[in-house]
Amino acid sequence: MPPLLKIRSERDQMSAIERRIADFLLENAHLLRDYSSQQLADALQISQSSVVKFSQKLGFKGYPDLKYSIGEAVARIGGTATATAARAPKVPARQALVESLWQGKVRSEEETRLINAGEKLTEIAGLLQRAGKVYCLGLGDDSLPAQALAHRLALLGLVALYHSDVVLMTSSISSATRGDVLFVFSEHGQHPALNQLARQFREHHGKVVSVTRHTSNPLRAHADAPLLVSAHDERPHIQPLLYQSAVQHLLDQIFVLLCDGDRVEQLNANLEHVQHLLDPKL
Template sequence: MSPLLKIRSERDQMSAIERRIADYLLENAHLLRDYSSQQLANALGISQSSVVKFSQKLGFKGYPDLKYSIGEAVARGHGQDDAHAVESVHADPHAALAERLWHGKARAEEETRLINPAERIDAIAELIQDARRVFIIGLGEDGIPARALAMKLAMIGILSVHHFDPVLMTASTATANQNDLLLVFSELGKQTALCHLARTFGEAGGKVVSVTRHTPNPLRAHADFSLLVSAHDERAHVEPLLYQSALQHLLDLIFILLCERGQGRLSQLDSNAERIQDMLDT
């Protein structure tokens, strides 16, 4: 795995000092060959030992190994995703913008895939497959992918109950037991109402899956499993787009697993799609 990709994917779990080092490395990867650990520490106003510990935490023997690995990644082009966009900006500004956005989405998807191991994805797909009822909730923008997933599950014959109001969801889950599943979408995982809902659902014996950013947050603490999303961009208007794209790719992967592993799911999907089309055509 590219060290730059590893740094990006683990950034949300880092301390404040570690994030400063990570951001500096990501932004100045092409300049690191000229930096010693002491020079890097001086540039950031931190101790040299912090740089060494950061390198070791990433799995390297020390800073020289990390610097060499980053240098190789840059030489292969891993640290310069926007290179083609920069070259083509004079010819077609829209193409350059689209290419940069595409690289950002691809990077976010790769980071997200790396922090969600296959065994976790399989376990969550199995929970959805075997659940008596799948309750799904998300507030605000989190409600958009939540609603879309609920509809997809219904199309393949999985009973799903979607709400965008935690009060209504609390009422709906009053009879929940160990055969039920709750999926809670919350980018930051800090909404008190959702944390309360997840806790009470778990106390009733049901399983809880949280869908959040790759950060420590209260909602994850109440979940049996967590789907994690890693998406970063210095532009505040772009970062949400990367998050939504990476999240959708993750949900699509689970949906495909459910379709292809569940007996009769694909035929159910075709049948429901045909019924809906007939209704729209009349």
């Protein structure tokens, strides 16, 4: 796993001092070559041994190895950007923008895949398979993947209920029972009503699956199985596109895991029914 991604994915489990080091490295990765371990310690007003222990905890022999690894990662990113810029004069501006967007999506999906272990996805697929009911909830832009997931689960023969209204969801989960699943989407995981719903759902002995950015947030803390999304870009209008793409890739993986045995037969039968409704001539 790339060092910066490893730092981001493990930040929430770090101590206060380790988080200070992590944040400095993430924000100043391109300047790290100019910092010795002592200079980094002085900048953060911590001991040099804390920097060394931080490096070793991440799996490196020491700070020099960590700094070298981060430097290589930054150079690779810079090399990719340079290569893209070099090709830009040879292609129309529109095509260069499209290629840049595609590369950003691929990078976000790869990082998201790395921070969500395959075992976690298998566990979530198992929860959905055994669930009596699956509640899918999302507000605003987060309602789109929630609705799409509910639709796909229904095609597989699962009882899936979609909501984009917190009040309606509150009354709906009153019928939740042990083993039911709440799949809640919230990019930043800070919405108080969603956090309250997650707590209430667990009181009904249901399981909560959250989909948020890989930051420390209340919704993630309330979830039995948190899914984390990596999507970073300096352009504000591009970052949401990367996030949505990475979320969809996560859901696609879970859907494929669910398409097994009788489920895929049910899916094919339902797709035939849907196609017949859309085009009765077929």
